[in-house]
Structure formats: C-alpha cells, structure tokens
Amino acid sequence: MITWDLKKGCFDCLELGDNPQQKIRKYSLNLKLLCYITYIMDSKHILNKKDFGKWLSSFLLNWNYITRKLLYNAVYKYSKYINWDVLDFWCWEKPYKNLFKYKKYIWVDYESSWHDNKNNDIDIYWDGKKIPIEDETFDSFICTEVLEHVFNIDTTLKEIQRVIKKWGKWIITIPFFVWEHEEPYDFARYTYFWIEDILKRNGFKIIKHERLWSSYLTLLQLNISVWTKIIRNSKCYKYFWKLFWFIFRLPVQIVINALSLLNFSKNQTIYLNNFLLVEKI
Secondary structure, eight states: OEEEETTTTEEEEEEOOSSSSOEEEEEEOSOHHHHHHHHHHHOOTTTTOOOSSOHHHHHHHOTTHHHHHHHHHHHHHTGGGOEEEEEEESOTTOTTGGGOEEEEEEEEEETTOSSOOTTSOOOEEEOSSOOSSOTTOEEEEEEESOGGGOSSHHHHHHHHHHHEEEEEEEEEEEESSOOOOSTTSOOOOOOHHHHHHHHHHTTEEEEEEEEESOHHHHHHHHHHHHHHHHHHTSTTHHHHHHHHIIIIIHHHHHHHHHHHHHOOOOOOSSOSEEEEEEEEO
16 A cells, blocks of 8 residues: 655555555665655645645646746845835745745734634734834835735725834735635735835835736636636535646646746736835835
C-alpha cells in the first residue's frame, strides 16, 4: 500500500509480509509533480488553500492561481519601498510579510470581520471608523484586496492618510474584473481613473499604477473561475471534480501561463487587478 507525505515530498510504502509487524520503508522521490497529482486524485480539501510561496502546489491545486501569482509578483517587485514600521491593513493572514525588511510589523483587522480570526495574531482591531493609532506613526502601509470591501472609502482613506508619516509609501491592490466574493461585504469595483482621482483628493501621490494583465488572459482566468464555481456548487461536484480538473481546468491554466510569457496583447480595458505604489504628500 502506498501513501504519501505532502510536506516531506515522499511516498510511504507500507510492506506487509509474514511478520505480523508492519515494516515501513520510505522512498524519497524528487518527483513532486507526481506526488501532487496523486494527491489531487485522493483528496480535494486543499484546493482552496492560499499558498503564496509554494508555486508548484498552488499552480496545480489553486483555481485562483493566476490572480495570486500576479499580485505576489507585483508586490515583490516594489517590496523595497515597504520598510521600517509597517502597518498591514486588513490583509488576511499577512501573505506578503516575508517580502519586506521591517523593524516593526503591525496587523490591523476589522473588528467584526467575516473571516475566522480566532487563530490569527491580530495586533489591533479597527471599528470601521477610526484606526486606534496615533497620527503619523508608520513609515509604510500595505493594503491588498481590501478596499472593495470598505463601504465608507473616503473616511477610510482619510484615516490611512492620518496614520502614515509624510512621504510614507503605501502598496495597494484592488480587484477590477472579478466575481462577487466575501458576500455580502463586497461593495464596489473601481476603475483605473477613479482610483487615481480619489487617492489624489485624499493627499496621496501616485508613483506607480499598473493594470495587471491583458484582456484575453483575464478572460481565460475568469473562464476557469466561473466553471469552477458552477461545478463546485452543483450536486454532482463530488463525482465530476477530478474529471473537470484534468480535462478542462489544468490544461487551460497551462495555456494561460504560456501566453503570459508572450505578453503580446496591448489591450488592457479588461484586467484583473489594479496595483499601486503611492506616497503621502
């Protein structure tokens, strides 16, 4: 009988012989791809795991891999601007913390967050109105995939502007072309131009603003997402999910990654995310 250990990346081969005691032999295999595919065939509970660092497992198992990889690459590219005293605003599970060189890292989350935060090391809770931090305390600020969940965005931006030091840097990501999520706390989709306007009106200078991905690749990613949602919400999900993965989702995901290397499309009227690096002035 063969089982496997995902963390160690090896198969456990259980040999049963005449001896009543079971002898276990471990064959370390460097074929992690085979290991992950075997795991897909045996279980599905890891499919929604937010795996930002282990890109092979994320590529194979996470239906939202493309979006997460884009965000990770963008934050990594500009991570050198986030340093010293850093405030992580409502970024669930602090997925980018290891990218920054910081002296102090504080995590703020919403007081009545819809996430299960009982096992998270949240430092400060925010009531949606006033961040309980003194003026101009932090050198840097990180806020990813959050502002679409904020109803009173002007009030929130004024509070963020208040707690950042002058010339302090802020990394923001905001989804644009994406399905409703975290319902019913999904309030808005902001265009490229609206985002720049409201940030400037609240005392921020735009250093860098990028649309993440071109139209045709965005539509391919959404195609994966939509069909995944349909299949997962169907009564037959437990019977068809393996077939759906290998026949449709994995091949499309491979095609998307191959096309992303070419990057020959200049059309960015449809895109997945906004990425911004801004500065308080």
